[in-house]
Amino acid sequence: MRITLERSNLLKSLNHVHRVVERRNTIPILSNVLLRAEGASLAMKATDLDLEITEATPAMVEQAGATTVPAHLLYEIVRKLPDGAEVLLATTPDGATMTVASGRSKFSLQCLSEADFPDLTAGNFTHSFKLKASALKMLIDRTQFAISTEETRYYLNGIFLHTIESAGALKLRAVATDGHRLARADVEAPSGSEGMPGIIIPRKTVGELQKLVDNPELIVTVEVSDAKIRLTIGEIVMTSKLIDGTFPDYQRVIPQANDKEMRVDCQSFAQAVDRVSTISSERGRAVKLALNEGHLTLTVNNPDSGSATEEVAVGYDNDPMEIGFNAKYLLDITAQLSGDDAIFLLADAGSPTLVRDTAGDDALYVLMPMRV
The missing domain is CATH 3.10.150.10 (DNA Polymerase III, subunit A, domain 2)
Structure with a gap:
């Protein structure tokens, strides 16, 4: 693999994907970000086995290929490079190391084989709908502070998203509670969300999503099944497992x-x-x-x-x-x-x-x- 790309593009994409990677990992490959160069772009993927984020960014690809390198390390290197710099990423023929070069700076990072990188198999999504980023952000902002942090009641460790008939109209509703307070927010249910299963989106996924929907003009494609949710925001695709549990009957309280x-x-x-x-x-x-x-x-x-x-x-x-x-x-x-x-x-x-x-x-x- 040998590619050249702008520092700002690389940093922006790395910023989105590297946050998923836990600082401490018992499985070495989970500390890495997968880099795949093909066509005219570099695709990046990071996962913690529950949440996966991928994003593509434009690049000049001299030689296509794929590898994985330590995510936080690569992010810190690129972050410290000067504004406007061009970055060269090149792997050695044996694939053991990758060179990161820009101007007079040169770094050599240890690689792990991309074949070992886990894939969060999505399966079939039963419902798909489109939602304005501003509407999704409102649902999250209004409710996420009430998510429980108590691990024993794991089914409260996320936002419950479902459709409900309210005042004669179908609403897409987000609810979060920790037993002491409850927050509920509604938006008009988008076409395609009718009859979707009620899902509990985990706290970490909610936190990452909140940072990605900062442009209110974007349209977010949401796909859900009983076990997973996939959100497409521009070039970013986020796939997450859902909390396997039953959210309590919040209407009663x-x-x-x-x-x-x-x-x-x-x-x-x-x-x-x-x-x-x-x-x-x-x-x-x-x-x-x-x-x-x-x-x-x-x-x-x-x-x-x-x-x-x-x-x-x-x-x-x-x-x-x-x-x-x-x-x-x-x-x-x-x-x-x-x-x-x-x-x-x-x-x-x-x-x-x-x-x-x-x-x-x-x-x-x-x-x-x-x-x-």
Whole structure:
């Protein structure tokens, strides 16, 4: 293999694929990126056996061929080369090493045979549909903060994506929960998604996907089966295994009869919560909300360091009530709201609270209270 390509193109593609590779690997080939030069492009592939990303980039191919080299090492070398540089990649006749040359810099990397590189066999996809990158990004951004990190409840370690009939229209819905809070977001269901199986996309796949859908104009092709999902974003193809488990019936925890409404300016509320929670203990993070007509008092008590209170003007004309929440969870939710105001629908101190965005009803949040 012998090819020449621009540093910027090589770096951009490497940046997308190398992140999949785990830093510590017991299987040496999984530390490598597969490079395949043919036609007028260089195709790169990286995998951790659960997630695979491939991308092609333009290149001048003098001699076609394929090899695998350490992914993070190659990325760091290319990253440190000067802007605008041309990079030559060439393997030795025996395929044992690959030279990376640019200007006066020359590196020699150990290769492993491309024949040993694993392939994440995709199988047949039962459903295929196209979605705007901006819509997919919205679904991810609004929900991914609520994904559970608790390994024992592995079926909560991802985003549940499914279609559902809502208000007389078919919606594509994303849901995530960790048992303390729940986030739900909807977009109009694209053609082809009807009847697709409900799937749980793993946390790592969600994180990588979030970085790849940064151009809102792109159209993403989504293909799903019971066990895998494949997403095509421009030149990038991402294939991932799905979480093999049953997502709980989240509809049951969404309260329907919360009749006490509090409307508050989102920014001033978030800033007040952030200020008073400065004094809370790392373990507790509890903030008490005392609601009275027209105003809200936020209180934090920490036996070790003191207490803090702050008042915020709110729209509320119901019976006085007190309820406690984890300050971090409140801040996570308010960070997702795009409207000026947040609407809290409450029942009592021991029941889940519903949070809505004034900018639209395509997202909704449920927050479990804390004892304070």
